[in-house]
Amino acid sequence: MLDQGNTTFVLVMAALVLFMTPGLAFFYGGLVKAKSVISMMMMSFGAIALVSVLWVLYGYAIAFANPGDHTAISGVVGFFSIDWNQLGLGQAFEEATASKIDASYPSMAFVGFQATFAIITVALISGAIADRAKFGAWMVFAGVWVTVVYFPVASWVFNLTSGWAATWGVIDFAGGTAVHINAGAAGLALALVLGKRVGFAKGAHKPHNPPFVLLGAAILWFGWFGFNAGSEGAADGIASIAWVNTLAAPAAAILGWLLVEKLKDGKATSVGAASGAVTGLVAITPACANLTPGWGLVLGFLAGIVCCFAIDWKYRLGFDDSLDVVGVHLVGGIFGTLFLGFFANDTGLIYSGSFEQLGKQAAAAAAVGVYSFVLAFVIGFIIEKTIGFRVKTEDEVAGIDTAVHGEEGYVLYDEEDKSPVGVR
Numbered sequence: 001m002l003d004q005g006n007t008t009f010v011l012v013m014a015a016l017v018l019f020m021t022p023g024l025a026f027f028y029g030g031l032v033k034a035k036s037v038i039s040m041m042m043m044s045f046g047a048i049a050l051v052s053v054l055w056v057l058y059g060y061a062i063a064f065a066n067p068g069d070h071t072a073i074s075g076v077v078g079f080f081s082i083d084w085n086q087l088g089l090g091q092a093f094e095e096a097t098a099s100k101i102d103a104s105y106p107s108m109a110f111v112g113f114q115a116t117f118a119i120i121t122v123a124l125i126s127g128a129i130a131d132r133a134k135f136g137a138w139m140v141f142a143g144v145w146v147t148v149v150y151f152p153v154a155s156w157v158f159n160l161t162s163g164w165a166a167t168w169g170v171i172d173f174a175g176g177t178a179v180h181i182n183a184g185a186a187g188l189a190l191a192l193v194l195g196k197r198v199g200f201a202k203g204a205h206k207p208h209n210p211p212f213v214l215l216g217a218a219i220l221w222f223g224w225f226g227f228n229a230g231s232e233g234a235a236d237g238i239a240s241i242a243w244v245n246t247l248a249a250p251a252a253a254i255l256g257w258l259l260v261e262k263l264k265d266g267k268a269t270s271v272g273a274a275s276g277a278v279t280g281l282v283a284i285t286p287a288c289a290n291l292t293p294g295w296g297l298v299l300g301f302l303a304g305i306v307c308c309f310a311i312d313w314k315y316r317l318g319f320d321d322s323l324d325v326v327g328v329h330l331v332g333g334i335f336g337t338l339f340l341g342f343f344a345n346d347t348g349l350i351y352s353g354s355f356e357q358l359g360k361q362a363a364a365a366a367a368v369g370v371y372s373f374v375l376a377f378v379i380g381f382i383i384e385k386t387i388g389f390r391v392k393t394e395d396e397v398a399g400i401d402t403a404v405h406g407e408e409g410y411v412l413y414d415e416e417d418k419s420p421v422g423v424r
Contacts, residue, residue, distance in 0.1 A: 006234045007105040010113055013230025017116035020223035021048055021123050027216025027274065028127050029409075030209040031323050035399030036131045037208070037409035043126035046139050051122050051146055055115040059146070061086035063114065063154040066161050104234065113230060118154065120227075121179045122146050125376075127323030128187030129389075131197050131205070132396050135404050137389040144379050145186060149372050153178050156368070170364040171344055171357070173242065174231040176286025176337045177368045184330025185369040186376035187321060193380035194390045196320035198397055205322070210270045217274035221250060224281045228288040242288040246281065249288075249300030253280025256304025264308075272308070279307040279328050283336035290344045299339050307332050330369070337365045 025044035029037045051059070065086070085091040089111060096108040122142050126133075156165045157178040165172065172178065197205065207213055228246045232239040257276025258268040283303035284296055291299065311327035314320060321327065341358025342349045349358055383389045390396075395403035402408060 001104070002106070003104040003234075007109055009235040009239075010105050010109040010230065010233060013226035014109070014113040014116055016223045016226025017113065017120065017230065018048075018223075020116070020220050020227065021045075021120050023216050023219025023223055024120065024123050025216070026212050027220060027278070028130065028323055030212025030214075030216060031127075031207045031271070032130045033205065034208040034410055035401055035408070037212075038401040038405050038407050039133075039135065040126070040130055042135060042405065043133070043138055044123040046135065047123040047126070047142055048119050050139055050142055051119045052115060054143060054146060055111075055118055056089055058087055059118060059151050060089060060092075060111050060114065062147075062151040063118075064159050065155065066159075110233070113233075114154070114158065117158075117175060117179060117227075118146060118150055121150055121175075121183050124179070124183035124325060124329055125186045125190065128191045128321045128325040129194050130322035131400060132194055132322075132390050133190075134387075134389060134391055137383050137387055140387070141190070141376075141379055141383055141389070145376055148379075149186065149375050150178075150182065153182055153368055153371065157364070165364045165367075168360060169347075169357070170360045171290050171340045171347070172286040172337065172364065173289040174228045174285045176282070176333045177364050180282050180285060180329040180333030181337065181365055181368050182372045184326050184328075184333060185372040187325035188319070188330060189373045189376035190380045190389075191314075191319050191321045191326070193377060193384055194320075196318075197322065198393060200320045207271055210274075213271050213274045217277050221246075221277055221281060224250075224285075228285060232289065238289050241293075244293050245284050245288040245291060245296035248293045248296045249284035249303070250277040250280030252297040252300035253277060253283065253304035253307075256301040257308045258304075260305055260308040275311075275324070275328065276304045276308070279303050279332050282329055282332035283307075283339070285333070286337050287340050287344070290340060292345070295343050299336060299343075302339075303332055303335050306335055334365050334369070337361050 021044050025041040028044065029041045032040045089108070092108045092111050096106040122145070125145075126138065129138075156163045157170070157172050157175070158166065160166050165177070170177070199205075225243055225246050229239040229243040232242060254273050254276040257272050257279060261272045262268045280300035280303055283299055287296070287299060307328050310331040311324040313327065338358065338361055340348060341355075341361040344357060345351065347357040349355060380389060391400055391403060399408070
């Protein structure tokens with residue numbers, strides 16, 4: 001029976017998660033050069049527009065198809081299915097307008113909630129190719145990748161009736177695999193396809209606006225309460241556990257990250273605090289309903305330490321993951337997913353004495369990571385060799401905002417003649 005309280009809960013949580021993508025735009029926008037801020041923020045807003053359209057047209061029909069239903073067509077071993085009745089959300093519309101709804105909230109509310117997950121996952125990838133990607137090429141990549149990678153992976157993880165990971169017993173409450181490992185692996189692939197930025201070196205590309213970074217991290221943290229608690233689909237005890245863990249883990253991760261910064265560089269930075277918060281949020285995402293808050297603190301603190309070291313790997317390994325999508329989202333997502341294999345209530349190794357849960361967690365992390373990396377690399381490579389993915393070197397140096405969008409993020413005025421002067 002329809003529960004108005006739960007319906008309201010899901011709709012509000014969906015709005016919070018949608019707010020995360022503008023928050024990501026500020027977070028990423030502050031991390032890049034001043035002459036790239038519009039390009040960076042537009043990649044997030046482009047993701048909102050494109051993914052929303054594709055989700056309504058066919059994304060939901062793929063992600064939440066039931067292969068056992070005669071209306072659904074299943075692909076090889078369930079990797080790709082589609083429910084024809086849900087194209088354009090016609091069936092969800094009929095159910096939402098019916099005089100009686102059997103579930104505690106209409107499926108259309110769930111449609112909206114899950115749409116926001118697809119949006120933020122695509123937007124996260126953009127940080128790996130900051131300062132050098134064509135907007136049009138990015139939009140082509142986003143449309144193809146979300147179709148052949150995210151929608152099927154969402155089915156594996158979030159489709160409780162037919163997703164292989166969900167039915168096998170993999171624990172991923174809110175998207176450590178489907179969102180963060182997925183986006184991080186795709187980001188690594190694109191970073192390899194596009195190559196390094198001009199002048200790439202440690203310390204060469206400093207954030208132009210740390211207050212933007214802090215603002216973005218704050219918005220992300222606020223929205224993440226909807227991301228994690230909202231995944232329960234009801235205002236109940238599990239949602240409250242997820243909420244508290246979403247507070248605890250990033251708080252501890254900030255301390256872990258700043259500790260490493262202080263020991264390594266002698267200074268604890270605002271960008272480090274923001275990055276630590278996001279790291280803790282990433283790590284707790286799969287685990288937020290299956291750990292006590294005490295273990296949530298441990299997970300967050302350790303993730304902050306691990307990921308603070310991980311972001312330097314790109315310099316040692318020679319790839320340019322511009323805004324640390326790999327170091328934060330891929331590494332943080334893997335860390336949180338595997339942590340559950342040890343410490344998940346009841347099924348983790350320390351509670352059950354069995355490695356079974358750890359094996360399932362590792363298998364899911366590997367499957368999603370490899371699938372996303374391979375397809376993202378192929379898609380990105382084809383785009384680069386056809387329409388071109390990377391801007392011209394001279395445009396990258398002069399400023400991608402003016403070259404691609406014909407705008408500048410900041411315009412001051414010369415005090416003598418009051419003429420506008422772009423900020424570089």
